[in-house]
Amino acid sequence: MIETIASTPFDGQKPGTSGLRKKVKIFQQANYTENFIQAVFDVVERPGGATLVLGGDGRFYNRTAIQQAIRMAAANGYARVIVGQGGILSTPAASHVIRKYHASGGLILSASHNPGGPDEDFGIKYNIANGGPAPEAITEAVYARTRVIDRWLTVTAPDIDLDTVGTVTVAGMAVDVIDPVADYAQLMESLFDFPAMRAAVAGGFTMAFDAMNAVTGPYAVEILERRLGFAAGTVRGGTPLEDFGGHHPDPNLVHAKALYDAMMAPDAPDFGAASDGDGDRNLIIGKHRFITPSDSLAMLAANARLAPGYAAGLKGIARSMPTSAAADRVAAALGIACFETPTGWKFFGTLLDAGLATICGEESAGTGSDHIREKDGLWAVLLWVNILAVRGISVDALARDHWARFGRNYYARHDYEAIESALADALIDALTARLPTLPGSTFGTLTVAGADSFSYTDPVDGSISANQGLRVLFEGGSRVVFRLSGTGTQGATLRVYLERYEPADGHISGDTAYMLQAIVAAAEDIAGIAHHTGRTAPDVVT
Numbered sequence: 001m002i003e004t005i006a007s008t009p010f011d012g013q014k015p016g017t018s019g020l021r022k023k024v025k026i027f028q029q030a031n032y033t034e035n036f037i038q039a040v041f042d043v044v045e046r047p048g049g050a051t052l053v054l055g056g057d058g059r060f061y062n063r064t065a066i067q068q069a070i071r072m073a074a075a076n077g078y079a080r081v082i083v084g085q086g087g088i089l090s091t092p093a094a095s096h097v098i099r100k101y102h103a104s105g106g107l108i109l110s111a112s113h114n115p116g117g118p119d120e121d122f123g124i125k126y127n128i129a130n131g132g133p134a135p136e137a138i139t140e141a142v143y144a145r146t147r148v149i150d151r152w153l154t155v156t157a158p159d160i161d162l163d164t165v166g167t168v169t170v171a172g173m174a175v176d177v178i179d180p181v182a183d184y185a186q187l188m189e190s191l192f193d194f195p196a197m198r199a200a201v202a203g204g205f206t207m208a209f210d211a212m213n214a215v216t217g218p219y220a221v222e223i224l225e226r227r228l229g230f231a232a233g234t235v236r237g238g239t240p241l242e243d244f245g246g247h248h249p250d251p252n253l254v255h256a257k258a259l260y261d262a263m264m265a266p267d268a269p270d271f272g273a274a275s276d277g278d279g280d281r282n283l284i285i286g287k288h289r290f291i292t293p294s295d296s297l298a299m300l301a302a303n304a305r306l307a308p309g310y311a312a313g314l315k316g317i318a319r320s321m322p323t324s325a326a327a328d329r330v331a332a333a334l335g336i337a338c339f340e341t342p343t344g345w346k347f348f349g350t351l352l353d354a355g356l357a358t359i360c361g362e363e364s365a366g367t368g369s370d371h372i373r374e375k376d377g378l379w380a381v382l383l384w385v386n387i388l389a390v391r392g393i394s395v396d397a398l399a400r401d402h403w404a405r406f407g408r409n410y411y412a413r414h415d416y417e418a419i420e421s422a423l424a425d426a427l428i429d430a431l432t433a434r435l436p437t438l439p440g441s442t443f444g445t446l447t448v449a450g451a452d453s454f455s456y457t458d459p460v461d462g463s464i465s466a467n468q469g470l471r472v473l474f475e476g477g478s479r480v481v482f483r484l485s486g487t488g489t490q491g492a493t494l495r496v497y498l499e500r501y502e503p504a505d506g507h508i509s510g511d512t513a514y515m516l517q518a519i520v521a522a523a524e525d526i527a528g529i530a531h532h533t534g535r536t537a538p539d540v541v542t
């Protein structure tokens with residue numbers, strides 16, 4: 001029997017860059033999680049007899065939210081729910097399962113790279129039938145609905161056994177508990193040259209993979225250790241924990257420092273990688289060579305044909321605006337289009353669906369392709385291993401070869417976290433006002449060629465997204481970008497993206513921090529970060 005529970009709206013249920021993210025304590029308030037899920041069910045399109053995919057990154061509150069979502073799905077007329085065993089589905093696996101089983105959409109319970117646990121973060125996002133994050137038109141409609149919602153629907157039913165694979169019935173709705181790894185592993189086998197990779201491993205190619213006690217552990221153990229034959233122990237932090245062992249499951253040089261140190265040690269393995277809370281990000285570090293995510297996108301695109309799934313070549317490349325222009329140079333050399341989108345994977349969906357782009361990437365360690373509609377951490381790792389196995393060279397040699405051909409985009413991101421929102425807004429407002437005066441002015445040796453607030457018109461559906469970051473472009477291809485994060489749960493986070501281009505015949509083997517010094521100084525002069533925020537150094541440099 002369907003029950004209607006009276007409720008009243010909560011403020012602030014506005015999805016950000018990737019779904020609704022808040023402290024667990026906020027989600028635990030009576031009706032809070034239910035209001036948001038009901039708002040999704042109230043606005044999303046679905047045919048009669050629709051299937052919903054459900055899974056999360058296993059963080060604290062995952063199981064509670066999943067049990068409640070199952071009852072609510074039954075009350076809202078879904079015919080079937082597909083849920084990962086233990087309530088687990090990595091974000092890329094969820095995207096694949098939505099597509100494979102022709103679901104009308106899915107709820108992914110994750111706050112991705114944010115920390116987890118009773119005092120940390122939780123998140124919910126909705127993905128549409130193509131497997132990708134709901135576009136802005138839908139997230140806006142969900143938000144509008146949360147502001148007037150007055151009830152949510154459920155059924156009286158006990159929690160299901162999430163740990164046993166099989167089908168159960170909840171108030172007449174079928175719930176399939178599936179192995180979260182099997183479909184995904186099969187997809188990876190269809191894209192990559194597993195025999196070549198197995199041969200490389202058998203020939204002594206070694207690797208360290210840090211799953212950061214997040215969702216990718218079981219996927220990585222199955223694919224890397226069982227199917228490719230990497231030694232037991234190749235996967236570190238392979239057990240998903242509700243609090244990620246107290247760490248931020250964010251694969252960058254700060255939070256994956258242990259992996260970085262191991263890769264810089266004299267006895268480092270050939271290849272190192274890590275993934276984030278929900279498995280959609282990747283960090284790539286070769287023996288004694290860190291690869292920036294922007295470079296990784298460019299290098300993967302340049303070599304993708306070496307993997308069977310991409311042997312026919314790429315249709316196009318897409319990158320988010322703050323991501324370096326390294327991929328643009330590869331696209332130009334390949335004679336294919338390169339698209340520049342706002343931050344967030346939801347902007348790649350239309351390009352992938354229309355067949356305009358094959359590979360996409362973001363500077364924040366997200367890379368993926370048209371095999372699904374999310375970024376995919378393990379996919380990027382496997383494409384790297386596939387390329388290295390076929391070419392038979394080291395990461396360092398591949399990088400040097402790439403820069404010698406395309407030039408090098410030195411790159412770093414400086415994050416200033418938990419700034420008081422009013423101060424961050426004042427900085428952005430002042431800088432926005434200053435933009436028109438910047439072209440032609442000089443900062444040290446740098447001359448401003450152009451400055452604007454990035455606005456994007458989707459080439460497929462014509463939708464416009466304005467205010468997506470402030471860009472200051474210097475002569476010669478260097479630049480600095482400023483934007484505020486849309487995933488944080490505390491105050492504002494200012495992201496400053498720094499990029500310096502050196503042509504192939506320029507200084508391509510420099511130290512990144514040294515090569516970016518002039519851009520860092522210009523960024524401070526242009527934006528007045530210390531003046532506005534009182535901060536004289538970033539909290540995180542990646």
Ligand code: VG1
Nearest residue numbers: 017018112344345362364485486487
């Ligand atoms: C950040 C990254 C962005 C990424 C988003 C979601 O957003 O910058 O590139 O798409 O996180 O990634 P923001 O608004 O905080 O800069 V994940 O792995 O959290 O789903």
Ligand code: CO
Nearest residue numbers: 112276278280
């Ligand atoms: Co993520």
